[in-house]
Amino acid sequence: MIVNKEDLYSLVFSIFQKITFDEYAKILAEELVNANLAGHEDHGVQLVPYYVKLAKGEKVNLGGTIIPPINPKARIDIQRNDFLIKIDGKMTFGQVILRKASEEKVENFKIFLGRNVSHIGRLSSFTENFAKKGFITLLVARTPPLISLEGMKGRILGNNPISISFPGDPPITIDMALSKTSFGKVVSSLYRGEKIEEGMILNAEGKGTSKPEDLINGGSLLPIGGYKGFNLALAIEILTSLFSEDVDINPFFGIVIREDLIGNEKKIEKIKERIPTTPFYHFPGSRKVEKENIDLPDSLWDQLIKINDSIS
Template sequence: MLVSEPELRTFTQNIFLAMGCSEAHAVLAADVLLKSDLRGIDSHGVARLSGYIRLWEKQRINPTPDIKIVHETATTATVDADAGLGLVVAPFAMRVAIEKAKAYGSGWVSVRNSNHFGIAGYHALMAVEQDMIGFAMTNASPLVAPTFSNERLLGTNPMCYAFPAGKYPPVIVDMATSAAANGKLEIAQRSGKQVPEGWIQNQQGQFTTDPHALKSGGSLLPLGSDHEHGSHKGFGLSATVDILSGVLSGANYGPWVPPFVSFLEPPMNPPGKGIGHFLGAMRVDGFRPADEFKADMDNWIQRFKSASTVDPTQHVIIPGEPELEAELDRMQNGIPLVDAVAKDLNELAVKLGVKTLQ
């Protein structure tokens, strides 16, 4: 099913309004999800809507949160999200970081008591628009086993770094710290396909290509897949995200992070509040004139794009380049939805009294 961007945006806003969100929050939440679908990151876009509704029905998402700063210095802050949508909370926190960066050169904000915040790139790009370097990360449902373990203790824990450029689009390094994001397993499940070896292990710690293995006690693997291929590095990156997002903010961390996936129940006796995020902004002109930096970024991009390649039909892909190409295409030609997602969304619409997708 191919849906135009305006139709899918209106549909998504109406779903959030049906949850009881304010118009401003519905518009913002829809914008975050649509950015994901437009950029080709289908695992984190409107396919997540049914998950938000499920958590709202369980009263784990507050549609009218009192989002506030609970601890603050000149350059740092901690935000309590009041169980609000991470799609709304993370932009609030990034705006705080940006304002602090405008005044003092950099701003750093940790968030607790939140929920799933969509793609990290959306929030990091807010800083880029101000000639700043943006940082965004979050912990997530415990689905990943650390190196040498078969116990799910960490989330896919994405991190994003975004750098402004001049004539070229910004460089956006937006990635999970696991070998693959859980959303990619869900895409494989919907399409009835297996996943590559090295993404997931079964309960006995053996590689499997079954995308349903998590539901039978399996776990995702850290970036690197196994120790011989550097999974300890992925584990270290994931741990960094978990500590900055969860331990630093007072959110939950490790196996206590409340799950977004339906087959896990919230753990007993959690040490913190909700899911945690960490966002930051640094003024480029705190280091050198922004125009000079962006000119050198253009030179950096151009040099890497012109690198010799093993296969002459291929070229070096700059981080963020495929997503931009997808966005330009989908804005013009529409956003593809697989049948399972389209069916799920229309069932959701009927349930909530919202106009279905055509």
């Protein structure tokens, strides 16, 4: 069904307003609806039912990861010095933590460290917010283990995402996780009774498989670029672990630097002009359009209404 973005925002805000601060509810509604508008449905309003359960003290399985309960009314602690901004999210909503981080004042350069962070969703929300202010921004986050290399038993490293944004209209943003395929796509194949393309997943013994059920039963995703992607995940694991706690779901590490300190936008435009658009490739950010409506499954809309009606 087609839903107006304002109607969807109002419904999501109403749900979270009943379980957290109005300020947090506003941020959550904006971030989740904006994810749908940007075409990132997996980070959009389909997460609302899971987040409500987390706020009620339940654990949920999200993308193959068990997410512990969150504190919906925790106040975020932020410590600042000349070079660092350290953020302790107190295990509240990840989107709220990241929004608060993106609202921090940066004059020239800052490193961001985040710990006690629950499920974040889109890293590009943070990087694009700073890019719109004229900053080149990099953000990486750790996830619970989900990827491995052939011969390694079990899940070794997180499918650790990375987002980089450059100033522009719109900002140039590269935002990706490090696996060849996603956990959700494998689950979809399982439901359809289909096999997975070879070279995408491993079973629990570290052997290649095309059976989607092998991933569910303790298997792992293979990283992009083989050992190169694995080592990139390792680097992110180290960067995000130095300041974080073992219970963290998405601790993060970010760098924000004012663009005119190292160059100017004209150089970026020259590079952009060199990159051709093909049926298989569109320049990052070039396909984003302003939309007023969102196509939602009827069942999801009905579920959101039921959740809203059930919370007193």
